[in-house]
Amino acid sequence: MSKLGESLRALRTRGFTPVAARSAARSFKGVLACKKGEISVKLTIYDWNFLSYPHIQVLERQDFLPELMPHVDVAGNLCYFAPGSVTLDRYNPATAILQCLDQATAILDRISLDPHYRVEDIQNEFPAHWEYGQLSLPWQVLLGEIKPNTIKASYFILEIGDKKQALISNTPGEATRLAGALGANFKPSHFQCWILRTKSLPAVPQKMPTTIKELFDWIKIWDHDLYGKVQNILSQRDYLKQSYMPFAIETPVGWLGFGFDLDRIRREAYSRDPKKYRQYLHMKGGSQGLFRMAIKEVSARFVHSRNLSYEDLQNKRVTVVGCGAIGSFVAQALVRLGAGTGERGILKIIDSDKLGPENLGRHALGFPSLFRHKTEALQEELLRQFPHGKIIGIASSAFEYKQLFDADLIIDATGEEAVSELLNGLRLARSSEVPVLHIWIRGNGEAVQALWTDSTGGACYRCLTIPDPNHHRKERFELLKNAPVLRTDGCRAFTPYAVSSPLHASALAIDMICSWLQGSPSPKFRTRSVEGADLYKLRNHDPSKLKSCPACDPT
Incomplete structure (x- = not known):
């Protein structure tokens, strides 16, 4: 109550008097001492925690104020701080309120004294003034x-x-x-x-x-x-x-x-x-x-490109192999980046599995999709959210799909080494120009890694493994200091990790795709880890081709 008392005293020193309250909000009337004259306003405080700024309304438009003003709507409501631009001190409400009155005075001074400010500001925000510049609703x-x-x-x-x-x-x-x-x-x-x-x-x-x-x-x-x-x-x-x-x-x-x-x-x-x-x-x-x-x-063009400073995935043919934990989140991000839009654009999602109860804890889909083919349910959900897209779900093995390389980009989101190696081998055997982005989770989610492979040279997926007769699949770039925890479910073994891990992997994949859209996916081999993970330090870089790699250099 002492803080409220300080606020009331501060307002009285500025000549503001209380207005009869009709709700929990407190209102006060007073004048702002602007340089061209006093302007009558009403101050209303709805939230003493200042999550929203106190509301200030201009009650009388003096002759020195133009009829059409920036930051003031037709009802006189004044926008003096952009939402979130200033944090008012909830522990010092008196100072916070005076800060708002001073800012409102400064805005009104600029409007009345600087015609260039008025014109420039209104021009830059003209659609908002067009919408709210009259009492009649548009x-x-x-x-x-x-x-x-x-x-x-x-x-x-x-x-x-x-x-x-x-x-x-x-x-x-x-x-x-x-x-x-x-x-x-x-x-x-x-x-x-x-x-x-x-x-x-x-x-x-x-x-x-x-x-x-x-x-x-x-x-x-x-x-x-x-x-x-x-x-x-x-x-x-x-x-x-x-x-x-x-x-x-x-x-x-x-x-x-x-x-x-x-x-x-x-x-x-x-x-x-x-x-x-x-x-x-x-x-x-x-x-x-x-x-x-x-x-x-x-429109698709506006929705997907509005937040970008470069071209989106419109008119690109993108294929995601694997619609599990990683692939489901990757696909959701891809449609937000414009995948499947445009006359030429298409997003294909390939997976032969159905969604089981064991998948729900770390998958983008939920109970309504249980026991359905992942591709079918994910296609339906993506089209429900983004109806502009051309999205095709293929419920089969990627290696049975003859048009697999009919794409501008393939994303390997399976996280399975055997699948990734075969996909890598097919790309090399075909001398394909289509880049393949491999993305996977390490350990129990301590880190995620991605490798971009294409026809411009550099390491292929198998180049990440060193041929060594004494070590099974020895890593070229060692990361984990400790073996991951494994669990079994019947005859199946799986690696436990939280939903944060596929989200982390998806974010890494999309960042690399955004780099590609801007001209270069480099660094092509990237690692991201969670804080506190006990790992060997790896730098992000463009790895060279491994001599005597059985996939890309079988000499």
Whole structure:
């Protein structure tokens, strides 16, 4: 309570007075002493642990504040700290609250004193201002795959429970997949959305356009070529076939969408001369209101490349051999990296086993997949999560699959030396150009290792084992100081390790694939260990071919 008292006294020194509480939150009214004048605000504290920042609302917009402001929405709610950017001291709430008021004052000073800051900040975050810059809510719209030269796309309505949402997409197939993933119903649409593009940042208006006339005036200032394209579309007949006219514009800061209803009587009367309807929109029809679209991209290209600074796996043919503990997590990561997307892209997962109870503790799949073929269940789960992908599950031995090397990359996630050696031997016998990434767990999960093999030279998988008549499969690069613990389950022996180990192995494999996507998988032999593991130290490097290796140098 002493801390609360200090906070109340600190607020009183700034002239803030309590507001009658309607909930557990505490609210106060006061003014921020900005350089151009005082600004009335309301401060509300919902969380005294400061997991969320106190809420500050501008109550009165003074003349020196523009109508459209960065960091301030149409209701006056002020964003003064980016979420997570500053940690407020829960043990010193008085200082924390004053820190928030000082930051809010500094933001409002910048808005009122620096017009360049206002314009630049609003331009860089224009889609957010477009969405929240008016009290009326925008129409929520999903944007699917839109090819670069597309000028029109279908406009679908998805029904998710009692809510409706629009989808703009080039193909009904994509709409079907997305509707299934979202649990939505949709019907084929005859409506079209016109697609436009500009390289110019949106012009910052004094206030957001709310009518057709204001829209035309704003676009003309923003990009005259864009304005001309809009007017050209309104001179053609196609748009008069539908009851409303939606546009989606790709800008350097994201997509903006808007539209307006079309008068049924006039569009039928002017169907043979659409320029007359365009003239109507510039005159009496110009006072008609707009509907805004808040566009959220859901295309495979956006979803999988948004967090990358390099190309993803789109249009790559990737094959995972083994869908056990390692392979199941590798496959999940691969689809998030874009595997299976694009016209050429495909992700194949190969394993002949079924999921048993003994697998559940360290596998990506759970009880709903028990006793099913791992590939079948994993394919189904991956497509449920990522419907854009082309994913094929093959429930057989990899060595019975004739198109095994019909790929851009093969990932050996079996963790079984015999399988890895045979796969390595096949690659060499075929003189295959397809790289093979081997990934495995060491000991009882103390470490994970991976080897990238390809046609550019260097060690093959068998080069990691030194021929020695006195030692069975002697390691070229020794790692374990102690033999792993083994257990038996009936006639089967297995090595116990926690689920963290296949996750660790999967992360190593994906990091090497990301290196490949950026130009080079080097170092091709990598080891990662857990803290405290009793191991020999190994450096990550590109191992050379082993002289007299029975696989790649059988001389």
